[in-house]
Amino acid sequence: MGILRNTELLLDADVVYLNHAAVAPWPRRAVVAVQRFAETCGKRGAADYPRWLEVELRLRQRLARLINARSTDDIALVKNTSEALSMIAYGLQWRPGDNVVIFEGEFPSNRLVWESLTRYGVELREVPLRTEDRREAELLARCDRHTRLVSVSSVQYATGFRTDLQTIGEGCRRRKILFCVDAIQSLGAVPFDVEACGADFVAADGHKWMLGPEGLALLWCRPELRERLQLHELGWHMTDRPGDFEARQWRPSATATRFECGSPNLLAAHALEASLSLIEEIGVTQIYENILSITRYIMENAKSRFPEMELISPRAEDRRSGIVTLRPGDADPEALRRALLGCGVVCAARGGGLRFSPHFYNAPGEIDLALDALSRCRAR
Numbered sequence: 203m204g205i206l207r208n209t210e211l212l213l214d215a216d217v218v219y220l221n222h223a224a225v226a227p228w229p230r231r232a233v234v235a236v237q238r239f240a241e242t243c244g245k246r247g248a249a250d251y252p253r254w255l256e257v258e259l260r261l262r263q264r265l266a267r268l269i270n271a272r273s274t275d276d277i278a279l280v281k282n283t284s285e286a287l288s289m290i291a292y293g294l295q296w297r298p299g300d301n302v303v304i305f306e307g308e309f310p311s312n313r314l315v316w317e318s319l320t321r322y323g324v325e326l327r328e329v330p331l332r333t334e335d336r337r338e339a340e341l342l343a344r345c346d347r348h349t350r351l352v353s354v355s356s357v358q359y360a361t362g363f364r365t366d367l368q369t370i371g372e373g374c375r376r377r378k379i380l381f382c383v384d385a386i387q388s389l390g391a392v393p394f395d396v397e398a399c400g401a402d403f404v405a406a407d408g409h410k411w412m413l414g415p416e417g418l419a420l421l422w423c424r425p426e427l428r429e430r431l432q433l434h435e436l437g438w439h440m441t442d443r444p445g446d447f448e449a450r451q452w453r454p455s456a457t458a459t460r461f462e463c464g465s466p467n468l469l470a471a472h473a474l475e476a477s478l479s480l481i482e483e484i485g486v487t488q489i490y491e492n493i494l495s496i497t498r499y500i501m502e503n504a505k506s507r508f509p510e511m512e513l514i515s516p517r518a519e520d521r522r523s524g525i526v527t528l529r530p531g532d533a534d535p536e537a538l539r540r541a542l543l544g545c546g547v548v549c550a551a552r553g554g555g556l557r558f559s560p561h562f563y564n565a566p567g568e569i570d571l572a573l574d575a576l577s578r579c580r581a582r
């Protein structure tokens with residue numbers, strides 16, 4: 203794993219990067235792709251635009267393979283997860299008395315937008331996180347005949363809890379409820395399959411486990427539902443005749459590009475396409491194995507070295523992800539995070555604890571360094 207860090211990333215030698223659940227470093231090949239793109243833009247402007255569109259197509263193909271989508275026609279490239287969720291929430295037509303069901307503790311983007319539907323008389327139901335093993339059943343038990351949509355994170359941002367999407371997907375299908383998945387904390391780290399999990403909508407930005415830049419996200423919508431989402435962002439790019447600027451007769455594109463109103467973010471597309479080529483080369487199955495092994499290493503070593511710290515991430519293997527969060531007793535997590543940063547250890551303060559989120563290339567030696575630094579910071 204350490205070898206990959208040296209060959210595939212450009213991280214400074216004194217940086218231990220354990221913050222992929224926030225914003226990831228770019229791999230070397232993404233840095234090079236952006237440098238080349240910038241040079242071309244400077245020297246030749248957009249003379250090679252058709253080549254850029256080939257990169258964009260390759261990106262759609264990689265994203266389609268990553269989630270097991272049937273076709274690149276189902277992949278829309280949008281600004282971020284929040285925008286994708288908003289397009290879904292405001293694309294659907296609501297009736298007073300409808301309800302939406304989510305878990306408590308969701309990232310704000312997967313709560314605020316549903317909460318905002320109260321203006322249409324829609325109720326938001328937040329299911330408390332009581333158990334780890336029966337969580338999906340508890341969520342489904344909160345659904346009734348007025349439930350129109352369930353929206354969950356595939357992996358919870360604060361604890362790293364991995365949701366059993368298939369159980370929720372099957373439950374939703376049986377009850378004819380739409381199923382929306384915020385997959386930002388999974389894609390690139392944890393295997394994901396839109397068909398197997400029965401999702402109707404999937405949203406995920408590229409700047410976390412996919413190792414891409416901020417500002418370019420995937421929106422996947424089950425093709426049969428595409429026409430049910432009303433469009434609120436209109437422009438030349440989302441029509442069935444995007445190059446025909448004289449056309450007065452037009453329809454929204456039959457493909458998911460109907461969700462892309464104007465000029466694409468080709469700078470970010472070059473970076474994300476390159477980053478995903480690395481993810482594909484290693485393979486998500488292997489990546490997930492590495493992640494499970496390194497997060498296990500963190501859990502075991504933190505437990506023996508800091509028995510007073512409380513692990514709030516799940517221990518069960520099938521519930522784990524790339525996130526390990528530890529509550530540091532009476533210490534302030536944000537102060538500890540800052541102190542760790544001063545020692546070159548990049549992590550986050552989330553869920554009342556310190557959140558470590560290593561990727562496939564992090565080695566046990568780096569974890570030892572991070573825990574040594576934590577020991578020093580706690581002693582201060």
Ligand SMILES: Cc1ncc(COP(=O)(O)O)c(C=O)c1O
Binds near residue numbers: 285
């Ligand atoms: C679960 C989850 N959803 C959404 C977001 C926000 O995504 P975006 O900035 O792409 O809207 C985050 C960011 O941390 C997240 O963890």
